[in-house]
Amino acid sequence: MAYDHLEIEGRWQRYWEDHQTFRALRRAGRPKLYALDMFPYPSGHGLHVGHPEGYTATDIVARYRRMCGWDVLHPMGWDAFGLPAEQHAIQTGTHPASTTASNVATFRRQLRMLGFSYDWSREIDTTDPGYMKWTQWIFLKLFAKGLAFQAEVPVNWCPALGTVLANEEVIDGKSERGGHPVVRQPLRQWQLRITAYADRLAADLDGLDWPETKAKQREWIGRSEGAEVDFRLEGRSESLRVYTTRPDTLFGATYMVIAPDHPLTVTIATPEQRPAVEAYVAAARSKSDLERTACREKTGVFTGARAVNPVNGEPIPVFTADYVLGSYGTGAIMAVPAHDERDFEFATRFGLPIVEVVSPDGALHGPLANAFTEPGIAVQSGQFTGQTTAEMKGDITAWLAAKGLGEAKVNYKLRDWVFSRQRYWGEPIPIYFPVRTAGDPRGGDPYEIDYSRPIAVDQSELPLRLPDLEDYKPGGDPAGPLAKALEWRFFQKDGAWYARETNTMPQWAGSCWYYLRYLDPRNDTAIFDPAAYDEWMPVDLYVGGAEHAVLHLLYARFWHKVLFDIGVVKHPEPFQKLVHQGMILGDPQLIAYQKADGSWVSSDRVTTGAGDEDYVEAGTGVPVTAVRVGDDAVEKKAGGLRLKVDGETRVQSVAFKMSKARGNVVNPDDVVREYGADSLRVYEMFMGPLEQVKPWQTAGLKGVRRFLDRVHTVARRPLSDTPPDPTTQKLLHKTLKKVSEDIEHLRFNTAIAAMMELVNHLASLEAPPRQGIEWLVLMLAPFAPHLAEELWSSGDAAGGGLARPPSIADVAWPAYDPSLVVDEVVEIGVQVNGKVRGRALLARDASEAEAREGALADENVRRFLEGKSIRKLVYVPGRILNLIVG
Template identity: 65%
Template sequence: MANERPRYVPAEIEEKWQQRWEQEGVFVSVRRPGRPKLYVLDMFPYPSGAGLHVGHPEGYTATDIVARYKRMRGFDVLHPMGWDAFGLPAEQYAITHGVHPAVTTATNIATFKRQLKRLGFSYDWSRELSTTDENYVRWTQWIFLKLFERGLAYQSETPVNWCPALGTVLANEEVIDGRSERGNHPVIRMPLRQWTLRITAYAERLLSDLEGLDWPETKKKQEDWIGRSEGATVFFPLADRAGHLEIFTTRPDTLLGATYMVLAPEHPLVDEITTEAQQAKVLAYRAEVASRSDMARTALSKTKTGVFTGAYAKNPISGERIPIWIADFVLASYGTGAIMSVPAHDQRDFEFARQFGLPIVEVVSPDGELHDASTWSKAFDGDGINVRSGFLNGKRTPEAKSAMIAYLEEQNLGTRRVNYKLRDWVFSRQRYWGEPIPIYFPVELHPGSSDPRTDAHTIRFDQPIAVHEDELPLRLPDLQDYKPSDDPSGPLARALDWRYFQRDGRWFARETNTMPQWAGSCWYYLRFLDPTNHQQIFSPQAYDDWMPVDLYVGGSEHAVLHLLYARFWHKVLFDMGLVKHKEPFTKLVHQGLILGELEFSTFRGEDGSLVSFEQVDLTDEDAPRLKGSGLPLRREKLTESMIQKVDKKFVLAERPDIVVDARSFKMSKSRGNVVNPDKIIEQYGADALRVYEMFMGPLEAVKPWQTNGVVGVFRFLDRVWNICTQATSTAPALPEDAQRLLHKTIQKVTEDIEGMRFNTAISAMMILVNRLGEIPRIPVDAAEKFALILSPFAPHLAEELWSRLGHRELLAWEPWPEYDPSLVVDDVVELAVQVNGKVRSRVTLKKTATEAEARAAIADDPALRPFTEGKTEKKFLYIPGRIINLVVG
């Protein structure tokens, strides 16, 4: 059809508007007096070599909609973007390809930036930053120095997973059964000098300040992570010798039920107290434990292990002698690394007692009667009434706890105490691509030595010296070889000329560990306030202009670590008077993961026989096995035509006894189900991608991708184009129902954006467009209103329509349309008429109709007759504007 009317071709309009926005600096954040402000922040990405995937634009589109909407509402909006660019992948790539991480990082950032720009996000790019920028590193290091000055950064000897073959320290997750996940090399537990941040000093504030934050279930996760518990410290004197054991317990009320004690194998007192007879066993046990990782120690071991030290302690109340054991279920890093064991009232202690035949004595009874705990099948760890407990007898658990603590304090045998699961934060990495820690140490040359780069020397790690602020940033040396080596001090140790330097005739050595990737992301939201400031980390004015962050959107994988670390730094800066709010992020939202397209698959044994899904053990995702026998199976992809649904299960069409696995997988290169946003944009345009990402479902939900769904959204935008480009000023006014629908849609979209329910906002706009499509000619005014409410979602299309409707100014400057309140409420509505709660008819009634009018309206309804005939009315329910329900019997 040779129609002159131009078609909707996104490729022809999107770049044009992106350029116009940039030229006119529409999205450069400026504070204007008298305006409200909004700081909308995305979790900035790690610019990986793979480029953007469709998961990135999900959260970014959501914040962009909010940012654009709020600008139209008269807010001054800060909406920045940057790069979390330090980290392992760039370094790994450098090792295998011989390209400097700075080079790959720059390339990746360029790719990400190009891809983000194609999506038309309204970022203020003039504030762009990368954590790798010298100007940023400088202030990251500056904060480290402040931590150091305050005693919040200290060195410690922490056992780490050291893999000599890989020449690196591994995270706990990277160690499986004492071997490296990559390469299956042996991993040893080795104490290594580490920089550690004293986050535990802030445990209480990190916990209590969560209150009042508009955060989702993440708050709970952080609470659990911090793990506050109340109890008491108790001193148990050693029997037969001087000294005592200090333990922490949350159940001081059970003190008299303690029948033995357990120390962590690493506990410093173990050497002292172990008797000669037990020496060999204890040593052997400790060696065995040392070779196991934390994971193996905790998760995998079901049966308890342990060894008797030969020593005894005395119950501080009863004076009874009780044996002291060591066992690996007691963690050296929690509490005091020692416990009193009350097997009757703690499941772990119970299992251990059973394992080694230790006595189990009831001191808390569920009913106040005496029971024989040695016959129990599990511990009683609930609240009850104390028995066999002297002065505690008859007291209920909460009361008994405080009575015991009072007694302990009075007798100097112990004190009330609060304990946290939260540990101090191991802050050093034996890696190249990170911020150098701005610390150096004096070097002692050995006799005959003159140059530590070649001669024997000792580095005095016990005398750390802060790099002077004026010398920041401390840059990374330009290494050619980033490989970790068998030297756990890391690759920087090989940059001898960087590491060693002379000052006033003395030699010094720099710290060669670097900071973890978390460092840069801990405070980037603050640098966005004032990213080019060379004198200060940010100016107080910039802070007052924009802080706090009003909306922070990112993945829930950062629910604990990043968000806890950032809060910790923020609180330190608060104590320094640099920031004025206790908390940085007022409202937090996690976008849900986007999975790959739904896949069907079946399983075959080695002999090729089909296996029904119920018989498949998927404990290891990538290695399916037959339940029971453990025989390996092969996963085989199916096409939809081979599947049938029977009773809520998918089965093979040809073999209905074979149940098929139907699920969406996380997108991954190896699975080959990654969707590239560039491809989608080429085919359907950025606006369709944006709208589809928001239309998929609730922002927070995990959702599978369906490329077909993009088609539906594209059709919608195409219809919008057709309707709005045909709008004329001479068209008759909209029919009343359409006019009402338009205003209801404005209301719905407004409220849904405020509540971040973008999927329902879009469906409301689709409903409106479907109605408008039935009307031959649309007035310009209606088209304009529609373009305005669509603009946060599909900004390019909206701008194009806006200009075609005769506007020269950018739509981004326009105010958000108001709806007419008189048009959004209907005075006449269709009501459902129920008989005994089932809908049998409908009736059109005024909202203000009285009960009598309602009765009259349905009196002669033939549709109701079959259900009311011969029955008596028991009740007549009429809720104006909602429902009529006739109860008969």
């Protein structure tokens, strides 16, 4: 019978709150669990069904461990700085803090409505001055260690909009909004020297229980080993240094390329070539990274300069081309067209010589059709000819070093982290600069800021709060909106004027260390009490989206390591075990394909055409369009779904990403109102493995609700106080074992399936045994906590219901009897020549002879043995019996 989920769930949420049921307490001698969710950005759209997926997973583990007697820290907070609130402010004039506060209120309500066992007394908000204070404190530590520094970095500056734009906001060199020109302009930016930690960030991944994310981080860090080599420039005193991972191909270097933004590019150009070089450099500067990589055709110009190949004294031309990046390696390369695809392409285009120096077989192959990039045997390489690639790499590097021409070098793709934003809604960077002025800069008198002398705000002055602004629009000053807050920006100290930094921190800042603040969230005198750290760290389980696999998780690890180095934290890594929940797609839709003349094409005969959204009929290439059809237009026929109109045309069932445009967004508020929070929780866990991408299916949600109703019905029947019958007893212990182990391995879908089987069995009994219902309700408690509390505490001791005192969250998880989870008698399959021909009921540890006897009792098995002799017998007790006959 359906229960009143709204009444029950609201009541128990109030109970937990009133009784502080989930206050995190640390008691001596108990194991602990720190279960952490990636805290959300409180957007104006409210909670998405994707959020509760990961949150339910950690909540089940947290509640389970509590019941096992562990001390649990399971907190929640808000990553509340960010662009949308600022955009909203620009459009409406509402202060971002008030937008944020109301968004947070919505998120908090929605999360409470789902019954998560968070310790709400530890709630944090990255925009709260009490939190921001410590974000700024960490920045000052970075600054003091020389890890936060200023540099000129090219950015997308749009003078008309008066703002810096992100790469994706720039299209064809114009602003996405308004189509104003955008220039790449160097701007003073704060950077964090994450590259100083590149090695440790890569190496320490080894010990972590993380998924494929580790590979992504390694790739992002991009460690490579090679050599730097100096090339003398003809007629100049400087030489050009290059980085290469293939020093063994040095004999094949037939030209060089210097990045357009390399400091020497224009300098080394000959007078005849200089105008062309300058034009190319200017054009390259105005291109964004996106544009540069979108256009694959190699371009470049000859600088007129020539360098000398140090191994053979050959003069080789120096080009500038934008396929070489100024920011990687030395910003210049030796080009070996025979053994590098990019150089091959460029050389072909510009008619440059291609010299083979590595051969797969040691022989020469004449003109190459493609670059050979594999390792091989050196050819045409002087004294190194005949060496393998690996040998020659080592030898030639040593040779270069001995001659003073180069050295071994490790390089990283990882760049230093541009840490400043020209935005309002972020943490102010707690730095100020000396100002030269004759009057009062706040009153408009001329001034000059000396950015070369940054001064740290004194720790006692933290938090440095944001000033209120009347207008949050970027004001045409690359320094950002804060530059307009003159009263805030300028101040006098000991008679001298100073100006605050007007850039703010990026959104990543607050999330870099939030897991540490949960330990001691209201501490005003320290980032946290070291005792609190010892109680709970490290994080035992961290669940969140894979979209943060690189940036957030890498930045957080970086800050953690810095804090480790200055003795603030005691573990080199913050997150021991990491899991990414899979995305939830929309309800699948039925798609049929139709030609322009209205005729249908079976979905298995349709392939994608030129574009992503173009479909064509396989073979003919006739374009077809995808049409959404209703459930009632389709019937199930042999081997698939077919259109009813002709009974022939195959139809496809496709799940798309949830989006407003498709109209397939599921709102948790609606689900909770109609089916209840427990249904949503259990359904999201039942959909499939946590890490997997899964389509939402409202019908499946209904099935889960049906299961919960069934639990409710069975539990409210008159209970029997006699011990369970042996079958029930066995099933109880087996189910408990499976549910316990499945929770520990985050296999929630199969745990739920096991509970469904148990309920189906208990429902078949005349009067379910009390112990059975008790265990069922206990097992269900981490998954569907509201219903479990209700069933645990309601009823009367005389007959129906368990009538036990709340809260079930504090009741000990039962223990199963290992002797009751193994079957004495098992049914095994009997195979003849590997095909199942019958079954045999056997004792678990039956001997081979007994098994053979049991198998021969089966009539069908005997039929297949007729006239043949058993040549071999494979018997795995409890599993299989295979008779090989001939």
